[in-house]
Ligand SMILES: *[C@@H]1O[C@H](CO)[C@@H](O)[C@H](O)[C@H]1NC(C)=O
């Protein structure tokens with residue numbers, strides 16, 4: 354796992370091989386709308402690796418496990434969030450700077466600042482969240498120490514810390530101190546009083562000692578009552594603690610596209626059944642109350658054998674892949690300009706087996722629209738929600754959406 358970037362190159366290489374050899378594609382015969390779930394089984398890694406020798410290999414090796422990787426599109430620089438280290442690399446993977454983020458003296462139940470805690474011991478710091486914040490010239494870094502408080506590092510030199518404050522209490526806890534709780538995030542904006550603020554949205558599973566919010570929106574500057582890193586949105590249905598606990602959310606990816614923010618995660622269906630399922634959820638980027646939050650189940654493989662998402666990425670398909678997807682007749686027209694969600698998933702009881710499934714984003718959006726139109730909730734114009742619904746009726750609708758949404762999926766998928 355420390356060879357993350359190399360793995361990534363191989364992955365690209367696999368994809369290339371798969372694209373030029375459509376015989377690898379496994380097209381299921383399925384009822385028409387399940388067809389979003391155009392999937393292919395990862396037949397053989399070794400076969401797909403053919404030809405990898407042609408790609409020049411550059412590598413950077415970290416002594417500790419790499420948790421996160423981001424690239425600044427403006428400079429091409431790559432930042433690695435690893436256990437106890439943040440690395441700043443040139444586009445050709447030369448090390449430019451490094452900062453140590455751990456181990457730090459901390460305690461499981463310690464409320465920062467740690468200087469006030471007893472029984473602290475040196476504990477490793479896993480990087481949980483890494484984001485480029487270009488307009489501030491900083492890198493947002495949140496680790497597993499001190500309740501997942503974040504800091505801002507200089508993008509040109511990560512050795513320089515630009516902002517850190519452990520005195521602001523619970524509202525600034527962002528990530529998780531627990532190793533098995535995944536955190537995903539994406540930059541966005543928030544408008545208030547005619548001013549547009551940079552924010553980042555965070556999706557996080559349940560850790561018994563950290564903030565119970567499933568999805569939160571974090572501000573990046575002090576403004577009126579807000580402090581840097583505080584959650585500025587309170588939307589109880591998507592955020593309450595019992596909800597989070599019961600469903601065992603495990604977030605794997607967050608991304609933004611065409612005015613929507615998406616989260617990809619696995620969870621149980623209703624908290625009484627332990628079966629894990631994978632979902633994509635979507636909300637409007639300009640929705641300041643998460644009213645537009647909607648979930649869609651993604652299935653992968655025959656009988657949804659690959660039920661737990663492991664990793665995902667959104668990219669344009671190659672020409673050849675787009676052609677094969679179109680020809681399958683399952684998606685309408687897919688071109689090399691149609692963004693596709695590529696997802697690797699595994700059976701929840703067998704991590705050694707996995708498959709790559711593909712879902713064109715427009716097809717995900719179409720199905721989310723179908724759900725929304727069946728259940729009469731909200732489209733993306735804030736005026737519509739406000740005109741038609743008070744918060745109270747929203748909550749009722751919201752819950753029935755979730756329940757009815759599940760039933761839809763049960764009927765159509767399982
Ligand atoms: C960030 O680092 C660069 C290079 O060391 C420096 O020129 C710049 O002033 C730093 N930015 C801030 C806000 O200190």
Ligand SMILES: *[C@@H]1O[C@H](CO)[C@@H](O)[C@H](O)[C@H]1NC(C)=O
Nearest residue numbers: 488489490516573574575581
């Ligand atoms: C970056 O954000 C921090 C935290 O809000 C702030 O203190 C700092 O002044 C900002 N720097 C720039 C260059 O905007």
